[in-house]
Every structure is written in structure tokens, then in C-alpha cells.
Amino acid sequence: MTVCRPKLWKYLSITLSFVLAAQLLSGAFSRKFDPLAYVMSVHQRIPWKIWNESLQASSETYQMGNGAETSAQEGTQDSSLLSKEKPLCPPVPPYLAGRLTINRTAPSLEELERTHPELEPGGRYRPAECRARHRVAIVIPYRDRAQHLSVFLFHMHPVLQRQQLDYDIYIIEQAGSGKFNRAMLMNVGALESLKQYPYDCFIFHDIDLLPEDDRNLYTCPEQPRHMSIAVDTLNYKLPYENIFGGVSALTVDQFKQVNGFSNSFWGWGGEDDDMSHRVRYYGFFLSRYPAHIGRYTMLSHNKDAPNPERFDKLYNGEKRFKTDGINSIKYKVLDIQLRRLFTWVHVELYPS
Ligand SMILES: *[C@@H]1O[C@H](CO)[C@@H](O)[C@H](O)[C@H]1NC(C)=O
Numbered sequence: 001m002t003v004c005r006p007k008l009w010k011y012l013s014i015t016l017s018f019v020l021a022a023q024l025l026s027g028a029f030s031r032k033f034d035p036l037a038y039v040m041s042v043h044q045r046i047p048w049k050i051w052n053e054s055l056q057a058s059s060e061t062y063q064m065g066n067g068a069e070t071s072a073q074e075g076t077q078d079s080s081l082l083s084k085e086k087p088l089c090p091p092v093p094p095y096l097a098g099r100l101t102i103n104r105t106a107p108s109l110e111e112l113e114r115t116h117p118e119l120e121p122g123g124r125y126r127p128a129e130c131r132a133r134h135r136v137a138i139v140i141p142y143r144d145r146a147q148h149l150s151v152f153l154f155h156m157h158p159v160l161q162r163q164q165l166d167y168d169i170y171i172i173e174q175a176g177s178g179k180f181n182r183a184m185l186m187n188v189g190a191l192e193s194l195k196q197y198p199y200d201c202f203i204f205h206d207i208d209l210l211p212e213d214d215r216n217l218y219t220c221p222e223q224p225r226h227m228s229i230a231v232d233t234l235n236y237k238l239p240y241e242n243i244f245g246g247v248s249a250l251t252v253d254q255f256k257q258v259n260g261f262s263n264s265f266w267g268w269g270g271e272d273d274d275m276s277h278r279v280r281y282y283g284f285f286l287s288r289y290p291a292h293i294g295r296y297t298m299l300s301h302n303k304d305a306p307n308p309e310r311f312d313k314l315y316n317g318e319k320r321f322k323t324d325g326i327n328s329i330k331y332k333v334l335d336i337q338l339r340r341l342f343t344w345v346h347v348e349l350y351p352s
Pocket residue numbers: 103104105106107
């Protein structure tokens with residue numbers, strides 16, 4: 001007995017440590033990987049963190065940092081004379097205001113045009129002081145919302161300019177009085193904007209949503225980014241986890257990989273959830289800024305009748321991802337105008 005006891009302890013401790021190790025390992029593997037939490041913890045916190053730092057940084061440090069960055073970038077980036085003269089813009093713009101007040105009484109479009117001499121024809125803007133890091137097409141599906149248009153432009157141009165983006169706003173207006181097809185209009189906006197300029201990404205934007213915080217950066221996302229997280233009319237709460245409607249950002253490559261939006265959602269609803277499926281089906285995941293940054297005010301309007309077919313379309317959507325999208329869209333551009341504050345695309349949509 002006395003000889004056995006140390007052996008018994010040895011066996012016991014070995015067995016125990018095996019059990020413990022196995023438990024730890026299985027625990028690590030069985031825990032569900034939550035890509036959203038991952039992005040929030042690693043990538044999406046970065047803008048907020050740098051913002052805190054940039055609050056303390058003076059404009060001199062911003063310029064110094066910038067100069068160093070440019071000299072390293074030169075030669076590898078494009079070699080045009082213009083881009084060599086300008087430093088690359090800082091990762092976090094120094095002009096941000098943080099929380100914004102929403103002004104729902106905008107001047108008329110004519111008046112607004114006079115206050116934006118900095119815009120090139122078609123509403124194009126690039127920062128004068130530096131080379132933008134992101135070329136962004138803001139794509140807005142549109143019909144019968146003249147009262148929202150001026151409020152939106154009044155609010156958005158200053159925000160996007162403080163964010164030092166190379167951007168343009170595309171108002172994609174559906175012709176006729178047939179059922180509205182938001183998703184097709186966004187496909188058209190993406191395709192038509194790329195004919196004009198080599199954008200890096202698209203931000204698909206409902207015209208009735210206004211960001212309440214300019215730290216909500218309209219930059220190109222690493223993973224498809226849902227931006228309208230906390231909307232005032234929804235008590236600033238995310239209604240469900242995989243929502244992708246309202247305001248969302250995709251790079252040109254991501255958009256092409258998922259074949260754009262479905263063309264088969266006529267009437268209100270469903271197309272954004274279909275896009276959410278597409279994005280995850282093709283191996284991307286949804287990213288989001290923190291909820292206190294992704295806040296929006298929604299302008300009021302009469303709600304359209306929901307499309308009763310949307311659930312069926314959603315349910316069998318996966319079968320159509322490869323055949324229903326930018327590779328099958330049918331539309332005709334009736335007019336395209338470079339207006340002072342935006343590029344206007346008037347388009348007729350056809351079922352495909
Ligand atoms: C909202 O904008 C209008 C038009 O520019 C201006 O007259 C008004 O003072 C603004 N209201 C507030 C509360 O800032």
C-alpha cells in the first residue's frame with residue numbers, strides 16, 4: 001500500500017491534467033466564432049481609438065505625420081504629378097465635429113447650390129489639402145422625395161467633406177409609376193458611377209437617413225459594413241442581428257463578388273435582407289461601428305405598401321445569387337445630368 005500511494009497520485013494527476021487540457025481545448029473550439037464581435041473588437045474600434053488621439057493631436061503633428069507617410073508612399077502609388085504634390089490624407093480626418101445637430105429646414109436647392117462653390121460638376125468633391133484615401137460613390141435610390149433631397153444634401157456635403165473623402169453623390173431616380181425597385185436602382189447607381197470614375201467602394205444610402213455623428217466615417221470597408229445601426233425612430237436599437245438596410249457600404253470588389261443586389265424585389269422590403277444573405281453566403285461578414293457612432297435621424301414619410309412576395313423571394317434567394325444581379329439587370333438610362341450638388345441618373349427598370 002505504501003509503495004502504491006505515490007504511483008496512484010502520479011496517475012491521478014496525469015489523468016486530471018489530461019481531462020483539464022481536453023476540456024480547455026474543446027471549450028476553445030466549441031465556442032461559436034462570432035465574426036461580428038471579432039470585427040468590433042479588432043478592426044472597428046480603431047477609428048474610435050484614433051479619434052480620441054486625434055482630439056489631442058495638434059494640426060502640426062497631423063502635418064508632420066502626413067509628410068512622413070507620403071515620402072514612404074511615393075513611387076509605389078500612382079505617379080501623376082498632382083498626387084505627388086499632395087500628401088495622403090491622415091487615416092482619421094482632423095476636422096470632425098463629433099455629434100451633430102440635424103437641421104430639417106434646409107434652404108432650397110437653388111440657394112444650396114450657391115453655397116457650394118467647392119463642388120465640381122456632378123457634385124464631385126476631393127479634398128484640396130491632401131490626397132483622399134477613399135474614392136466613394138454615395139448611391140441613393142430615389143423617387144418623389146424632393147422634400148428630403150435638399151435636407152439630405154444640406155446635411156451630407158459638409159459631413160463628407162470634413163471626412164476628407166473623394167466622393168460624389170448619385171441620385172438614381174426610377175422613371176414611371178411602377179413598383180419601386182430599390183435594389184435595382186442601387187445596381188444601376190453602382191454600374192453607372194463606375195463608368196464615370198474609378199471608385200473604391202459604394203455607400204448605398206436611403207435619402208431619409210441622416211447621420212448624427214461625423215465620426216461615422218463613410219470610408220471603404222474591409223468587410224461589408226452596415227452603417228445605420230441606431231435609428232431614432234427605432235429607439236436607437238438594432239432591430240435584428242443581420243439587418244443590412246438603410247445605409248450600407250461595400251467595396252467594388254465585394255459588390256461584384258456577390259453579383260450586386262437581386263433585381264427581383266419590386267415594392268417595399270426584402271432586398272436588403274437578400275443582400276445580407278449574399279454577403280454571408282460568399283464568405284464575408286457584416287461589420288459595424290459602435291452603436292453610439294452609427295446613429296441616424298430618419299425623416300418622416302408615408303410608408304410604402306410592403307411587397308407580399310418578399311418572404312418567398314428571400315427564402316429561395318440563394319438559388320438566384322449567381323443569375324440574378326448585376327450580370328442580369330435590364331435597364332435604360334433616360335438621362336444623366338451632372339448637376340451642381342449631385343449626379344442625377346433617370347432610369348427605366350425592366351424585369352429580368
Ligand atoms: C437651419 O437651416 C436654415 C437654413 O439654412 C437656417 O435658416 C436655420 O437657422 C437653421 N436652424 C438651426 C436650428 O440651425
